[in-house]
Amino acid sequence: MMQGIDAAVRACSASTGSRRLERRPNNSRAGAAACLALALSAPIALTGHQAAVAADSEIRIGNTMPYSGPALAYGVIGKAIAAYFNKINAEGGINGRRINFISYDDGYAPQKTMELTRRLVEEDKVLLTFASLGTAPNLAVRPYLNANKVPQLFVASGSSQWDQPHDFPWTMGFQPSYQAEAHVYAQYLLETHSRGKIAILYQDDDFGKDYVKGLKDGLGGKLPIVAEATYKVTDANVNQQVATLKASGADIFFDVTTPKFAVMAIRRAAELGWHPDHIISTVSESVSAVMQPAGLQNAEGILSAGYYYEGDEAAAAGDSSYREWSAFMDRYLPDIPRSNGLATFGYLAANAMVAVLRNCGDDLSRDNIMKHAASLKGLKLPMLTPGITINTSSHDHAPLEQMQMMQFTGGKWQRFGPVRSGIDPGSVSDSFKTIFRYGTAKRDLANQLNANTVTLMTGSLGSTYANMGADLASVLDKGTELRVLPVIGRGSVQSVADILLLRGVDAGIIRKDTLAFLERKDFASNVHEQLVYVAKLFNEEMHVVAPKSITSLSELDGKTIAVDLPDGGTFVTSINVFERLGIRPHLLYIEPRLALDMLRRGDIDAIIAVEGKPLQWLNQVNDPNLHLVPVEYDKALHDDYLPAQLSAEDYPNLVSAGAPVNTIAAEALLASFNWQPGTDRHRRLSLLVEALFNNLPTLQRPPFHPKWMEVAPLAPIAGWTRFKTAQEWLDRNMPATQVLGANAQAGELPPSGAPTTDARLFREFLEWRVNRQKRAPVRQPQ
Numbered sequence: 001m002m003q004g005i006d007a008a009v010r011a012c013s014a015s016t017g018s019r020r021l022e023r024r025p026n027n028s029r030a031g032a033a034a035c036l037a038l039a040l041s042a043p044i045a046l047t048g049h050q051a052a053v054a055a056d057s058e059i060r061i062g063n064t065m066p067y068s069g070p071a072l073a074y075g076v077i078g079k080a081i082a083a084y085f086n087k088i089n090a091e092g093g094i095n096g097r098r099i100n101f102i103s104y105d106d107g108y109a110p111q112k113t114m115e116l117t118r119r120l121v122e123e124d125k126v127l128l129t130f131a132s133l134g135t136a137p138n139l140a141v142r143p144y145l146n147a148n149k150v151p152q153l154f155v156a157s158g159s160s161q162w163d164q165p166h167d168f169p170w171t172m173g174f175q176p177s178y179q180a181e182a183h184v185y186a187q188y189l190l191e192t193h194s195r196g197k198i199a200i201l202y203q204d205d206d207f208g209k210d211y212v213k214g215l216k217d218g219l220g221g222k223l224p225i226v227a228e229a230t231y232k233v234t235d236a237n238v239n240q241q242v243a244t245l246k247a248s249g250a251d252i253f254f255d256v257t258t259p260k261f262a263v264m265a266i267r268r269a270a271e272l273g274w275h276p277d278h279i280i281s282t283v284s285e286s287v288s289a290v291m292q293p294a295g296l297q298n299a300e301g302i303l304s305a306g307y308y309y310e311g312d313e314a315a316a317a318g319d320s321s322y323r324e325w326s327a328f329m330d331r332y333l334p335d336i337p338r339s340n341g342l343a344t345f346g347y348l349a350a351n352a353m354v355a356v357l358r359n360c361g362d363d364l365s366r367d368n369i370m371k372h373a374a375s376l377k378g379l380k381l382p383m384l385t386p387g388i389t390i391n392t393s394s395h396d397h398a399p400l401e402q403m404q405m406m407q408f409t410g411g412k413w414q415r416f417g418p419v420r421s422g423i424d425p426g427s428v429s430d431s432f433k434t435i436f437r438y439g440t441a442k443r444d445l446a447n448q449l450n451a452n453t454v455t456l457m458t459g460s461l462g463s464t465y466a467n468m469g470a471d472l473a474s475v476l477d478k479g480t481e482l483r484v485l486p487v488i489g490r491g492s493v494q495s496v497a498d499i500l501l502l503r504g505v506d507a508g509i510i511r512k513d514t515l516a517f518l519e520r521k522d523f524a525s526n527v528h529e530q531l532v533y534v535a536k537l538f539n540e541e542m543h544v545v546a547p548k549s550i551t552s553l554s555e556l557d558g559k560t561i562a563v564d565l566p567d568g569g570t571f572v573t574s575i576n577v578f579e580r581l582g583i584r585p586h587l588l589y590i591e592p593r594l595a596l597d598m599l600r601r602g603d604i605d606a607i608i609a610v611e612g613k614p615l616q617w618l619n620q621v622n623d624p625n626l627h628l629v630p631v632e633y634d635k636a637l638h639d640d641y642l643p644a645q646l647s648a649e650d651y652p653n654l655v656s657a658g659a660p661v662n663t664i665a666a667e668a669l670l671a672s673f674n675w676q677p678g679t680d681r682h683r684r685l686s687l688l689v690e691a692l693f694n695n696l697p698t699l700q701r702p703p704f705h706p707k708w709m710e711v712a713p714l715a716p717i718a719g720w721t722r723f724k725t726a727q728e729w730l731d732r733n734m735p736a737t738q739v740l741g742a743n744a745q746a747g748e749l750p751p752s753g754a755p756t757t758d759a760r761l762f763r764e765f766l767e768w769r770v771n772r773q774k775r776a777p778v779r780q781p782q
Contacts, residue, residue, distance in 0.1 A: 052149075054127050054364035059093075059357065060100045061085075062120030064132040069107035070233040073259040073289045074133050076336060077156055078103045080346025081131055083332035084354075094357045097364070102126060106137055108233070113137035114144070121150055128153055128369060131174070131349045135159040135207040138171075146170045151370050153356070154349050154399070158283070159210050163398040165374070172373055172397040174349055176307060178207065178281070179214030180422025184305050184403045185279055186218025187420055189252065193277065197226045199250030201241055201265060203257060204230035211256040211281060226250050231261060238264050246274040253278045259289045266294035266302070279303045282403075285310075287339035287412065296411050305403040305420075308348055309383045310341050310413045321382030339412075344383055351381045352390060352399070375603060377586070378558050387419040391560060391586040393603060398423075451680070453483045454688045457495040457508035460568065461488055464540070464612035464707055465509045465668070471704045476691040484688065491568025492668075499673050500530060506685050507672040509537065511569040512717060513576050513640045515669075519719075532674045532723040534689055538710035539665035541613045541644045542573060544629040545592075545599065545621070545654075546606035553583065553631050559605035560586045562595035570610040573666050580636040593617045599626070610666055612707045614650040622653040631663040641666055672723060686725040693729050 054060070065078035085099040093099065102124050104116040113132070120126045121144075128151035132138055135157045142161075145152045146168045154174035155162045158181060162173030176184075189196060200215070202208030208230065216225070227248030229241035238261055245253065246269070253276040255265050262284035269278065280302055284290050287310065291299040309319065325347060329338055336343045357364070359372040376399065379390035390399040401423045406415040456472065459465025469486030476484045487505070489495055495508035496518065518527050544553065556578075564570035566589045578585060585605075588595070592609045599607055600623065609615060628651065633643040644665035648657040655661055670692075675682035699708040714734055716722075722730075 052366050054097060056097070058098050058100045059364060060102065060124060060126040061353070062117070062124060062126035062129045062132075063101065063103040064106040064113050064116050064120075064129075064137060065103050066108035066133060067105035069109065070260055071108040071134065071258055073286070074156070074342060075105075076289070076340055076342040077131065077133060077346040077349075079336065080333060080343040081350045084328065084347055084350035087328060087332055088354055094354065095360075095362060095364075106134075108134055108137060110134075110136045110140035114140050117141040117144065121145075121148065127151075127364065127366060130154055130353055131156045131346070133157065135161075135210070136205055138162075139206065142168055142171050149366060151366055151373065153369075153373055154352060156345070156349065157207070159206060160214075161206075163396070165395055165397045169394075170370060172392065172399070174352065174399055175282070175345070176400045176403055176422050177214075177398060178210040179217070180398075180401055181282060181305055181403060182211050182214025183218040183422045184405070184420045185254070185303075186215055188303075188405050188417070190219065190222055193223065193252060196252045196277070197224050197248070197250045198252045198254055199227040199229075199245035199248050199276070200225060200254045201229050201231070201238065201245060201257060202254075203261070204232050207258075208256045211254075215254060223252075231257070233258070235261075237268075239268050242268040242274070243272060246272050251276050255280045255284075257281070257284055259284045259286065262290045263294045266290070266298050270295065270298035277301075277303065282306060285413065286341045287408075288337040289340055289342065291408060291411075292339075299408050300410075302408045304406055304408075304413070306341075306406050306413065306415065307385050307388050307400055307403045308341075308344055309385065310339070310344065319383075319386075324382050348381055348383060352376075352379070355379060355381075377560055377605075385415070385419065389558070393560060393588055393598075395588050395590055396586075452481060452684065452687060453485055454506045454684050455485045455487060455504050456688075457489040457498045457502075457505055458486050459489055459491050459495075459509065462616070463491070464538075464705065465489070465491070467705045468509065468537070468707065471699055471708065472692070475695050475698055475704070476688070478691075482687050482691055484691075490565065491570075493569065493572060494567040495671075496531070499671060506681065507534070507670060507688065509668055510671050511540070511572065512536075512667040512669055514569055514572050515671075515720065516640050517572050517576055530674055531671055532721050533717050534670040534672065534692070534723050534726045536712045536715040536717065537668045537670055538612055538707040539642060539644060540569070540573075540610050540668055541646060541665045542577070542631050542641075542663045543609045543611070543613070543615065543618060543646065544606055544631060544663070545596075545609070545618065545626055546629050547599075547625055548627050550606065550629055553577075553581065553629060556585045556606055556629075557583045558585065560588060560603075561606045561608060562588045562590045562592065562598065562604055563608050564591055565589055569666065570608055573610040574608050576640065577631075577637065577664070581634060596621065612668075612705075613646060618654070619651060621651075626654065628654050628661045628663075630661050633662070633664060637664055667717075669717065674721070674723075677724060682725075685723065689723060689726045689729060693726070693733070 063078060063081070065075055066072055067075040067078065082101050082103060085101045088094065089098045102120060104120070106113040106116050113134070117129065120129060129145060130153050133156040138152070138155045138157055139161065142152060149170055152171040154172060156174065158173070158175050158178035160177040160179045162171055163177065164171070200212060202212050212228070227245050227250060229244050231238045231241055238257070242265055253269065255262065255278060257265055257280070262280055266278070269275075278301070282304060285304045285306065309322065325344070328347065329336065329343070333343060356369060356373045356376070360368050374392050374394045374397065376390050376392045381390065385404055388400065388402045392399050402419050402421050404415050404419045405417045406413045456469050458469035466486070466488055473484045473486050476482060489498065489508070492509075492511040492514040495510045496514060498505045499508045515527070515531065546556070550556065561574070563574040571587070571589060574587065588604060590598070592607050595604060595607045596617070598604045606629070609618065628646055641664040644663050645660040646655055646663055647660045648655045672685050673681070675685060693713060696711060696713070700711070713730060
């Protein structure tokens with residue numbers, strides 16, 4: 001029995017059925033309070049009676065858990081948490097304070113959760129709520145807790161809604177989100193079941209729908225979903241649903257059920273003789289709560305994903321953390337089978353909570369607890385799968401995002417394959433997701449009133465893209481003959497999406513490596529046919545700003561790095577470079593200017609900005625603790641990047657005179673949709689091309705942006721087709737014999753002393769000549 005905690009989960013009111021686990025005798029007021037009918041209403045701000053700071057002798061932590069009802073199997077989590085806190089108390093507590101864990105039984109009913117959470121905050125005066133279970137129950141209390149600034153930490157639910165720090169800064173999840181988990185399954189299926197057909201069973205609520213959305217987003221339509229069936233938590237069984245799914249002919253069964261219904265689904269599939277590749281969610285992978293009741297023979301071969309050790313796995317792996325966990329189970333939870341993964345989940349969550357509280361020191365205020373919960377970096381917990389760590393920030397309330405596939409074999413789970421991230425860095429971009437879902441685009445003919453207006457997507461306000469767009473408008477505008485309309489955008493990724501899909505957009509400035517990323521990730525099936533380039537414009541240098549203790553890019557492995565917003569180009573270059581170099585940092589999507597204070601405070605480890613030098617905001621940095629980290633021109637980067645340098649002339653406060661910093665540069669292109677010759681849109685883009693090339697000498701003189709000096713009209717982009725009018729203009733005005741000189745005059749020479757200058761330029765000439773001679777006709781979009 002649990003020492004120091006009531007052995008039985010006591011009923012606090014016969015009329016409410018609520019229960020509580022705590023470290024002290026039950027408060028006599030609790031039973032009466034439980035009878036109050038508290039409506040699910042708008043948040044009500046509390047007065048001074050709330051506990052904003054922990055008492056000198058104890059830390060009160062509140063929790064709701066389904067110790068009864070349809071989700072009662074999860075009650076093990078609450079018992080494991082209570083047991084672990086009891087262990088901490090037996091060892092002296094947290095900085096001299098004992099944990100008072102108060103856990104009520106809400107029966108997995110949102111209205112009951114609201115009632116009991118109010119009691120926890122207003123009567124029990126808990127400092128925070130922790131690991132309360134369930135999506136719908138926690139959504140019911142989230143507005144109330146946030147309005148009253150009560151931390152709602154490490155919610156025991158995988159809903160993606162716990163990672164919304166802008167709107168709900170006092171709420172934080174714990175486990176990988178259901179969508180992230182489903183992305184892992186999608187990755188696995190796309191790699192191993194390219195011809196499979198999928199049937200889905202899911203709970204008809206936010207819990208089930210989150211999984212389904214994640215799977216569909218991850219698959220991107222590349223595998224067919226031939227049948228879907230739902231159930232409600234009040235249903236007696238899922239017999240008919242499973243029979244319907246079998247009849248669909250699916251050979252993959254995606255089973256999104258809680259433990260009670262997972263047992264039913266596994267049994268029913270076996271009874272029907274249906275043996276698909278069966279994937280269950282992590283919430284129902286417990287051996288003792290699901291696999292054994294369903295019948296080990298029926299569960300054989302089932303697939304899932306995990307992020308922590310199950311049962312005796314750690315012992316087999318020789319993990320030292322197993323011994324600590326094993327001793328804990330023997331002493332504090334002897335009645336809970338070690339094969340019950342829910343106990344391990346509770347153990348992990350409680351470990352994380354204790355780590356946060358210890359980091360707070362003597363300042364156990366709600367503000368400080370939330371601050372430390374949102375600043376966990378590379379936290380390793382006993383029983384976590386090797387390679388998986390916890391990372392949070394004020395902009396990232398998703399502590400865990402990685403998982404590993406596993407299969408139930410011989411009565412236990414066996415892991416296989418790599419640790420997979422459920423968050424594809426590219427997927428955070430709405431623009432990439434748009435391109436991914438809509439691979440083709442149709443354009444209406446332009447209104448004749450705008451016959452000679454060309455719309456050009458640039459970048460964010462103040463960016464190099466935006467400045468160069470303004471230069472084009474200044475130099476090329478000729479009244480009714482031609483008007484260039486630069487539009488402030490969000491950067492390279494957004495520009496690709498806008499070129500493909502936004503009505504009225506004729507061209508945009510994008511990055512070469514963005515196109516390479518699209519191709520490698522297969523975000524757009526026929527992007528080669530849809531996009532063409534006009535010319536290579538300029539190079540954008542990679543700036544890595546970090547404390548001087550970080551001396552190389554490889555040292556950022558596992559660190560927290562700001563990589564700008566996910567619609568620009570910096571984040572694409574960052575993930576592309578890190579993937580190619582085998583570096584795995586934790587990425588935050590924050591503008592560099594905003595991230596600078598975070599870097600100075602030590603909340604993050606580095607900032608990356610990929611933009612044409614010099615950057616105005618970076619030039620204003622004068623901090624003796626910061627510097628620019630070199631980026632070596634590794635062979636793995638040669639296909640997509642060029643060597644570059646950052647000098648004291650560029651950044652006198654960050655680079656010493658005579659000691660330039662090596663880096664790489666991404667190539668910016670002027671690109672457009674591949675309009676068919678003879679269309680009005682083709683004609684208008686041709687006006688822009690002719691005007692640009694004819695006025696390039698003017699643009700390369702002051703007061704226009706110095707990056708115009710790097711424009712290399714003849715430089716080919718391997719694998720991509722040049723806009724036909726641009727190629728014809730170059731053939732007439734700049735024959736191939738001029739390519740080396742033109743490139744050199746356009747600023748294509750690497751920094752002084754670089755040994756690859758002539759070889760690289762000659763390589764570009766050869767590529768151009770081969771492409772020019774062998775270029776196949778391009779099928780135009782219909």
